[in-house]
Amino acid sequence: MSITKRCLAEFIGTFWLVFGGCGSAVLAASFPDSNNALGIGLLGVSLAFGLTVMTMAYAIGHISGCHLNPAVSLGLWVGKRFPKTDLVPYISAQIGGGIFAGGLLYLIASGKPGFTLMDGFAANGYGVHSPGGYSMLAALVTEFVLTFMFLFVIMGVTDRRAPQGFAPVAIGLALTLIHLIGIPVTNLSVNPARSIGPAVFVGGWAMAQLWLFLLAPLAGAACAGLVYSTLVGDVKLRRMKLKI
Template identity: 45%
Template sequence: MANRTALTCEFLGTLLLVFCAVGAAVLAGEYIGTLGTALAFGLVLLALVSSFGAVSGCHVNPAVTLGMLCAGRLEPRTAVRYWAAQFAGGIAGAALLFVVASQVPGLKVKETFGSNGYGGRSAVGISVLGAFLAEVALTFLLVFVVLAVSRGRATLAGSAGLPVGMAFAVAQLVGGPLTGASMNPARSLGPALFAGGAALTQLWLFLAAPLVGGALAALAQRLTHPAPAAPMSLAEPEASAAAARTR
């Protein structure tokens, strides 16, 4: 039951992240601008961490899960299951968003659809190398903060939502004009599948670069916060949630 609960949280959390945060860009970007979109990403992640953090850790991001794995806080089998749930949630969230966006007359849902890009698909025309480095650096920031505030665990306490959400919002402000600020392979895959065209041909960068950033963050965190931690299995999140309820 604990296994199913944690995986359900990762699936639902990633679904809501894509639908609400990417949805802010697709459905309301014209009205709320870059700052509003960045706040939408940060605030929804804050809410999700507060809701699911004590249960699954609220990774909702394969790069975060890879960071936890490289930091020795997650068992490989658990990481693989988390990745499956996250990618499935990202696709489901994008599908739901596509259905909603298709009901808005005149809204362009092909080719862009909140997908990430470089070159001609970047607001500032950033090169492929620049896009790769930007995604690595921005994901590094996000995953490093997650690892730091989780204090050696693979789960996040409710109070961790604020710094994680703030880091995500800041990274969105910086990276939005550059690449659309992925930092999350599951967030990139879902919208790209529905955008099609160049979004799919450029997708490789937004799958690979965030994973590199997450792995580097884990290595750096071992140097700045050298505290050993036992790897978490899927049986542990429920125990963490029970402990949180008793505090």
Template identity: 45%
Template sequence: MQTRTAVSEFLGTLLLVFFAVGAAVLCVEYIGTVGIALAFGFVLLALAYALGPISGCHLNPAVTLGMLTARRIDVRTAVTYWIAQFLGGIAGAALLFLLAKQVPGLKTSGKFGSNGYGSRSDVHINLGGAFLAEIVLTFLLVFVVLAVTHKVAVVGFDGLPIGISLAVIHLVGIPLTGTSVNPARSLGPALFAGGAALSQLWLFIVAPLVGGLLAALAHRLTHPSMRGGEATAEATAEV
């Protein structure tokens, strides 16, 4: 079962990066910011139903950290998910890079769907503003995931608010930082963009993890009915 969940997280993160970041890299002049935001939301929504019953469809180290803090998964599962997510993000970016190289005149260095602040932000947000934005944006995503899921898996209509929230997050976040809220999504494109994308990458790993942790702590206060021990037992049975 551990292998199935790891493969699910790897494949899901790969597809999220390839299609959603791909919308930004390949199609921005045709679909604009709104189209990119919807691409992220719709891809996550579809994957939530496809992979949610297997691994919970985290596809995001910040979500996994939130689940770990909420005691729905154990440390071993969290580490397995993190490894699969980062590898999936890199693989998805590599596949996207290969496709982008087949498009004459398309520039892949510098930006390539990566995140940034200062001169790399559409509104030139500073470092502190970018850090705050990523914390708050990630907080919303992880809080919604924890609130609408009772165990680990995404079932029923759970995927709908998760996908909608990610789309809204991107509508707000794209002009600010390009929207990370997902360290695995940020790592892959940054590796292929190089330069400043790599030097600023630390923020888009640290800030989303802080946001995910704060969301899990807030969820404990707003949804106290799920006891830690019960959640751990249910998560273990699910995984």
């Protein structure tokens, strides 16, 4: 498969992740208000993120590997599952998909009377911009650890020695779980493209705090790639494809 087709798949997949996950937070988490039981809440948003990855894994896993995340691409490269030459094109496509999703979501959300970006627009943050008021250090540790575990799961379930056919389900459930843990702390990123998408439109504080949601996921994923490749002792480069 050509790099152009694989990057297009990554663009579409990352768009779906950000639009579906952040869209559920912006449009449905407390619909129509925080006192109404129809809102999907934290559990619903967590499940939405997991479902976006699982559905895209089945849809494009055989095309691009379904990374949908610059941290995943970096971690897989460190873990010798992904060629260095494809790293920049993949990350560019993922960021583009995230920003496009943020723009489309803004277009939809701003069509409701009373909409304001002051509500956060599902942007990631710490301190006063953390849903639970968590500190910068707490946010940094959370993003690093949860990204580490997410990439570790991805590398394990896509290993050729793992049971075949269940990787998309395991990856989707892992993303759901880490959102259940991390949303109260930072709105949870573990994905620079997911963070960039809303932050571009929120601006101000979201852009000022964006560094943490770039640095921590990238560092966590790189460490996971190194640790997993060290554990299994397999240094032969092989492109990750989801066998489903």
